[in-house]
Amino acid sequence: MKERVLITGASGFVGFHLISEAIKNNLEVFAAVRKSSKTDHLKVFDIKYTYPDFINVQALKAEILENKYDYIIHAAGVTRARSQHEYNHINAAYTSNLAQAVVDSGVALKKFVLISSLAAIGPLNSLNGIINEATSPNPVTAYGRSKLLGEENLKSFSSLNYTILRPTGVYGPRDKDIFILFKQISKGIEPYIGNIEQKLSLIYVTDLATAAVKALYAGNKKAYILSDGNYYSRYEIGNISKEVLGRKTIKIHLPVIFVKLIANIAEKFSSLSNKAAVLNIEKLNELMAINWYCDIEPAKTDLGFNPLHNLRSGVTETLKWYKANNWL
Numbered sequence: 001m002k003e004r005v006l007i008t009g010a011s012g013f014v015g016f017h018l019i020s021e022a023i024k025n026n027l028e029v030f031a032a033v034r035k036s037s038k039t040d041h042l043k044v045f046d047i048k049y050t051y052p053d054f055i056n057v058q059a060l061k062a063e064i065l066e067n068k069y070d071y072i073i074h075a076a077g078v079t080r081a082r083s084q085h086e087y088n089h090i091n092a093a094y095t096s097n098l099a100q101a102v103v104d105s106g107v108a109l110k111k112f113v114l115i116s117s118l119a120a121i122g123p124l125n126s127l128n129g130i131i132n133e134a135t136s137p138n139p140v141t142a143y144g145r146s147k148l149l150g151e152e153n154l155k156s157f158s159s160l161n162y163t164i165l166r167p168t169g170v171y172g173p174r175d176k177d178i179f180i181l182f183k184q185i186s187k188g189i190e191p192y193i194g195n196i197e198q199k200l201s202l203i204y205v206t207d208l209a210t211a212a213v214k215a216l217y218a219g220n221k222k223a224y225i226l227s228d229g230n231y232y233s234r235y236e237i238g239n240i241s242k243e244v245l246g247r248k249t250i251k252i253h254l255p256v257i258f259v260k261l262i263a264n265i266a267e268k269f270s271s272l273s274n275k276a277a278v279l280n281i282e283k284l285n286e287l288m289a290i291n292w293y294c295d296i297e298p299a300k301t302d303l304g305f306n307p308l309h310n311l312r313s314g315v316t317e318t319l320k321w322y323k324a325n326n327w328l
Contacts, residue, residue, distance in 0.1 A: 002028040003110075005216070006050070006069045008098070009076035011037040013174045014115065014205060018073055019045050021209035030067055032076065041174075054094040060101030068107055071216045074098060075115040077150075079143060079177070080276035087146035096153035099160055111161050113215045115208075116151050118168040118201075118225060119144035123289030127199055131225065132295035140285040151223065163215040163303075164223035165208070168292055172205030172314065173321035178237075182319065185241045186328050190249040193284070194256045198234045199293040201227040204314035207307040214303045224299040228307045228314070231293035240315045245328075259284065 005022050009015045010031035019042065022029050029047040033039055039049070050067070053059045054076070074095060081087045095114060102109050121131055122138040139145045151164050171178040184191055203226055211226050242249055260281060267280045299305040309317070322328040 003070040004028045005071040006030045007073045008032040011039050014075050016174055017205045017209040018212055021213045025213050054097055057097050057101050061105045064101055064105040064107050071111050073113045073212050082276050084142040087142045088149055091146035092149035092153055095150040099154055099157045103157055111216045113212055114154050114164045116164050116166045117147045118166045120147040124291035127291055130293050130295050141282040161220055163219045165226055167203050167208050167226040168201040170203055170205050170208055172318050185249055186245055188249050190238045190251045192253050193259050193288055195253045199231040199291045201231050201292045201294050203227050204309035207309055211305045219302045225294045225296055226299055227294050227296055228310050229296050232311055240312050244316050244319045
């Protein structure tokens with residue numbers, strides 16, 4: 001009989017790849033989605049669907065008792081919200097409620113893997129240095145603070161075996177965020193904010209999915225930083241993309257003061273329309289951060305994590321997928 005894993009956020013970009021990797025590892029997958037979620041892209045998988053109510057601990061407990069999961073990979077969350085409260089409600093309270101339901105159920109869960117973010121630690125303010133396990137968390141956005149709170153909530157359940165994963169910027173097939181940059185480059189425009197030197201880190205989505213499944217079996221009660229192990233200048237994504245797409249571009253360095261003005265307008269519009277803004281002043285803190293270079297040696301040692309993709313191979317595969325699926 002196969003072991004069972006509940007994957008939350010299953011209909012999302014990362015969720016799709018988590019399902020694929022779990023199935024490759026002979027796990028029976030229960031995909032937690034909203035009833036309003038689009039799931040047509042998941043029809044390629046032999047999975048069961050479940051519709052948990054993350055604000056109702058008793059309902060979550062009943063769900064866990066019914067299906068008796070061996071593992072949970074909690075990837076549900078938001079990257080855009082209208083307030084710190086909204087971020088905390090979804091990224092932190094949902095985590096706490098799910099963990100509480102596991103404990104209350106008495107089910108002998110083998111591992112609770114939380115997909116957090118490097119944003120929970122935050123960037124360094126100098127090009128010198130590297131983000132590692134000893135770096136004191138100093139998130140620069142409401143999103144990062146909510147992710148850190150979610151981690152702290154999970155750690156408070158001393159009887160629960162968990163692993164926390166802190167991936168840096170995730171990209172790959174089905175991503176809609178970094179895709180915005182790829183789309184601009186395909187049109188011959190290469191936009192940047194300001195003109196500063198940066199150290200950026202990234203991880204290809206299938207490498208994250210591999211790490212998440214490995215974490216089901218190792219790295220007990222620890223948090224691990226994940227990237228492809230390298231750092232990149234702000235221009236390297238653009239340079240690789242231009243080569244793969246065969247495009248020439250015009251580089252545009254937008255003045256910081258202009259982008260801040262746009263972000264302010266977006267925030268005001270967001271408050272009026274009751275929709276989360278794609279760009280806000282805090283998001284600029286992440287986009288313009290000096291140093292996101294991070295140490296993944298603990299994940300390599302403890303989880304057996306060995307990323308298969310660097311930026312060149314990952315971007316190449318991603319752009320092939322976008323073109324094959326008519327995104328570009």
